Amino acid sequence: MKRLFLSILTSFVYLACLAQDLQPFTLTDAWLTKIDSLAPKEARVSEADKKNILIFSLHTGYEHWNIPHTAAILKLLGEKSNKFTITLSKSIQDFKEENIEKYHAVILNNTCSKPEYRNLFYDVYIENKKYTPNQAMEKSKFLENNLLDYVKRGHGLMIMHGGIVMQNKSAAFGEMVGGSFDYHPKQQPIHVKLVDPNHPLVAAFKNEGFTHVDEPYFFKDAYFAYNFRPLLYMDANELVGLREDVKESRRYVAWAKEYGNGRIFYSSPSHNPQSFENPELLQFFLDGMQFVVGDLECDLSPIK
Numbered sequence: 539m540k541r542l543f544l545s546i547l548t549s550f551v552y553l554a555c556l557a558q559d560l561q562p563f564t565l566t567d568a569w570l571t572k573i574d575s576l577a578p579k580e581a582r583v584s585e586a587d588k589k590n591i592l593i594f595s596l597h598t599g600y601e602h603w604n605i606p607h608t609a610a611i612l613k614l615l616g617e618k619s620n621k622f623t624i625t626l627s628k629s630i631q632d633f634k635e636e637n638i639e640k641y642h643a644v645i646l647n648n649t650c651s652k653p654e655y656r657n658l659f660y661d662v663y664i665e666n667k668k669y670t671p672n673q674a675m676e677k678s679k680f681l682e683n684n685l686l687d688y689v690k691r692g693h694g695l696m697i698m699h700g701g702i703v704m705q706n707k708s709a710a711f712g713e714m715v716g717g718s719f720d721y722h723p724k725q726q727p728i729h730v731k732l733v734d735p736n737h738p739l740v741a742a743f744k745n746e747g748f749t750h751v752d753e754p755y756f757f758k759d760a761y762f763a764y765n766f767r768p769l770l771y772m773d774a775n776e777l778v779g780l781r782e783d784v785k786e787s788r789r790y791v792a793w794a795k796e797y798g799n800g801r802i803f804y805s806s807p808s809h810n811p812q813s814f815e816n817p818e819l820l821q822f823f824l825d826g827m828q829f830v831v832g833d834l835e836c837d838l839s840p841i842k
Contacts, residue, residue, distance in 0.1 A: 562603040576817045581619040586833035589642040596628040598661035602648040607811035615824045633681040643694030643830040646701030656706035690798030694830025697804045717761025722753040723779030733768045738836040742821035750813040755806040766795035
């Protein structure tokens, strides 16, 4: 126990120093080669047929610098496993019914919207100058309903980090994905822990979880219905810079759930591509991809 404590303490000291100088870097072939060497060689469900996934990476609000890195590593995971055909997009036209039907699942890659409406579709339409605000809102609701119906009918949706902010003021979107973004304190070392070490979706993590530097996301609204199967959590009492005291110190940062006949996988980790250099996290993401397309079965009983 003493050795474990010292190991955790050393990791936190190291990461605290790292957090002070965790600088953005350009996506390069050399870095992707490094990720390729760390990525799983095959998918967990090896007998699954090849599926089509759309990675949607448009932002109209805050620009996460890890957007290209996240798209690249997910594409690498999908193609290296030979289980996915990956399409990259920044066009909201892909959410029209005739286009979205081409895919077994969609991944929202840090699709942050502008703060005023927290509606990425609206942001795009109103910027066009072709539509009045009412017309832009009507068209944005049409695309959002397409996405909700797409998942409800049996498709998958995987949300990476800031992707949960895409339609953040929509109660329907929040109910589907499991919550709405509230705020986050400054980046800091976070010890991410396993809710249930025996759950198939956390089989990638061999120990007590992992520690990395990240934005500790806090959620609101539908989150507190706990209508999801939690996978990873952080202890709010271990964090600094909270906006207010918290009653529930255990805060979930990754979960899986059903929505109609479809499947949702959300992962708040990670804001920094440096975290992708953890082979266990790469396996976690690949497992999430197999889960949302229906290849990896697991218990989705919500904790309520």
